[in-house]
Structure formats: C-alpha cells, structure tokens
Amino acid sequence: MHLFYTPDISLDQKEYTLNEEESRHCVKVLRLQGQDPVSLIDGRGHLYQAILREAHPKRAILQILNVSSDYGKRNHYLHIAVAPTKNIDRLEWFLEKATEIGIDEISLIICTHSERKEVKTDRLHKVLVAAAKQSLTAYVPKLNEPVKLDTFLENQGAESSLYIAHCLDGKKQSVTQTAHPRERYTILIGPEGDFSSQEVVMAQEKGAVAIHLGTTRLRTETAALYACLEVNLLNRDLM
Numbered sequence: 001m002h003l004f005y006t007p008d009i010s011l012d013q014k015e016y017t018l019n020e021e022e023s024r025h026c027v028k029v030l031r032l033q034g035q036d037p038v039s040l041i042d043g044r045g046h047l048y049q050a051i052l053r054e055a056h057p058k059r060a061i062l063q064i065l066n067v068s069s070d071y072g073k074r075n076h077y078l079h080i081a082v083a084p085t086k087n088i089d090r091l092e093w094f095l096e097k098a099t100e101i102g103i104d105e106i107s108l109i110i111c112t113h114s115e116r117k118e119v120k121t122d123r124l125h126k127v128l129v130a131a132a133k134q135s136l137t138a139y140v141p142k143l144n145e146p147v148k149l150d151t152f153l154e155n156q157g158a159e160s161s162l163y164i165a166h167c168l169d170g171k172k173q174s175v176t177q178t179a180h181p182r183e184r185y186t187i188l189i190g191p192e193g194d195f196s197s198q199e200v201v202m203a204q205e206k207g208a209v210a211i212h213l214g215t216t217r218l219r220t221e222t223a224a225l226y227a228c229l230e231v232n233l234l235n236r237d238l239m
Contacts, residue, residue, distance in 0.1 A: 002030055003133045005140070006040045009048065016040065016050070016062045023060040026052070038062060041132065043140030047071035071138035074102055076235045077184040079160060081107040081152055082224045083191035086115040092127045094221035098228045099131035099141055108146040113193030119146050149188075149199055153206045160184040164208040165223055166195045172212040175230040185231055187211075189224040 004022050018026060026032050032052050040048035040062070047068045054061035080103060085091045095106065110117050125143055132140045156162060161183055163175065179185060188195075188203060195203075204210065213226045 001136060002026070002032065002036075002038045003136060004038060004040050005043065005129050005133060006048075007043050007140075009040060009042050009046075011046065011067055014064050015053075016048075016064060018060045018062065020058050024057050026060045027055045027057040032060075040064075041071075041138040041140070043129070043132065043138070045070050045073055045138050047138045068138075072136075073139070074104075074232075074235065075182050076231065077104045077160070078102065078228065078231050079105040079107065079184070079186040080189060080224050080228060081109045081186060082189040083111050083114050083220060084108050084116040084119045084146065085220050086192060088116070088119070090219065090221040091119075092124065094224050095124055095127045095141075095143075096131040097225050099128055099137075100135040101225075101228055102232045103141050103228055104139070105142040105144070107144040107152060109149045109152050109188070110146055111149050111191050111199060112196040114191045115193075116191075117146070121145060149195075150202065153203060156186065156206060158207075160186045162186050162188070162203070162206065162208040163211045163227075164188040164195065164200060164203045165211050165213050165227060166190060166200050167217060168194065168197060168200055170200075170210060172210045174213075175211055175227060176234055178209050178211065179231065179234060181235050187224075187227045187231070189220060189227065192220055 009016055033055050034052055036052045038050050038052055040050060049065045050062040053063045108119055121143055128141050213223050
C-alpha cells in the first residue's frame with residue numbers, strides 16, 4: 001500500500017492534487033504511473049482509496065474512488081503527558097514507537113526537574129506523520145505544545161482517568177491493576193530527575209492514581225513507551 005498524508009482533504013472530494021513534496025515522492029521515488037492505486041489518510045481516521053490519474057512530479061493528480069471512516073480505530077483513548085527529554089532524539093524515538101503501537105494524544109509537560117524547557121513541535125509532528133504512514137494507520141496522534149505541569153493539570157477534565165508514574169516512596173499499583181479496559185487514560189511521565197514530591201501531591205490532589213512501571217528504573221522515553229504498551233495490552237483482546 002502506497003500511503004500519503006493529506007490533512008486538508010475533505011470527504012466529498014472526487015479529485016485531489018498532492019503537494020510538491022508528496023508528488024515528487026510519488027512519481028520520482030516510488031515511480032508510480034497513471035492508474036496505479038494509492039491510499040490517502042487525513043490523520044483523523046479516514047482512509048481514501050484512489051488511483052493516480054496524472055503522474056506529474058510537482059502536482060500529481062489523484063482520483064478518489066472510496067472512503068473508509070474510523071479505519072483502525074481502537075476501543076480506548078490514550079493520552080500520555082511526558083516531560084521532553086534533554087536529548088530530543090530520545091523523545092522522537094518515543095513518538096515513533098508509540099504511534100506504531102497505538103496512542104491518541106501526546107502532551108509535553110515542563111516540570112521542576114526538566115532539563116529541556118523548549119521544544120520545536122514542527123519536527124516532532126513530522127515524526128508522528130512518518131510513523132503513522134509506516135504503520136498503515138489513518139490516525140496521526142495529536143501533539144500539544146509544551147506547558148507547565150500545573151497548567152496541564154488545571155485543564156484536565158473528569159472524562160479521562162488520570163495516572164502518575166513516579167519513583168518516589170509510597171503506595172503504587174501497576175496500570176493493569178488499577179485501570180479498566182475501553183476507557184480514556186491520561187498518564188503522566190516525568191523528566192530524567194523524576195517528578196518532585198510537590199508535583200506528585202499536586203497531581204494526586206487532581207485525582208491522579210500513583211502507578212509503577214515495573215521494578216527497574218527507566219529512562220523517561222522508555223517509561224512513556226512502557227505505559228503505552230501496558231494500556232494497549234490491557235485492551236488488545238477486546239478489540
């Protein structure tokens with residue numbers, strides 16, 4: 001399946017012209033020709049089946065044949081709020097792998113011990129798009145701009161179950177012990193230096209349940225991916 005990301009496409013379109021970058025990839029790299037089948041995703045769950053009508057390297061024109069809605073939709077909603085890593089490559093690795101496994105939304109949170117407080121999200125969004133195309137999913141995870149942890153918690157609604165993973169002392173459960181299938185989950189993952197005790201208390205006052213992610217100390221990006229995997233495993237047999 002040759003898959004292209006077309007976020008501006010609409011459901012009623014019968015024809016679509018790829019932008020110059022995607023046209024070049026389509027015609028010059030993939031060497032597709034007229035009448036070759038292609039697929040399009042808008043990142044919101046719609047999969048478009050089409051054929052290449054005009055193989056122009058700067059403006060390839062496609063004819064839309066049909067549209068499938070909710071393509072590959074999961075039975076739960078996973079939102080991971082993670083502190084950006086000092087080495088941005090590690091955050092990009094998490095975004096790529098989490099998209100392949102299954103995630104709906106990522107928030108970048110700035111914490112007391114954060115070593116990185118600024119992030120350019122344009123590059124990160126491209127990582128998400130590439131991973132979605134690689135894994136043949138019609139959903140591109142939503143990526144939110146960085147905010148301070150207290151601001152993030154203030155804006156949290158009651159519709160999602162909230163969890164905080166930390167390494168401080170105290171009673172903690174695993175995700176599978178406390179979470180239920182087919183729910184909306186928001187999981188907080190701290191920076192390399194972990195959450196401060198004040199941040200843990202603040203999150204718990206907002207209803208966050210303390211969880212552990214095994215018995216070893218994990219890097220931030222590994223902890224975030226571990227949480228992603230556990231939630232997907234919790235729901236896998238029910239899909």
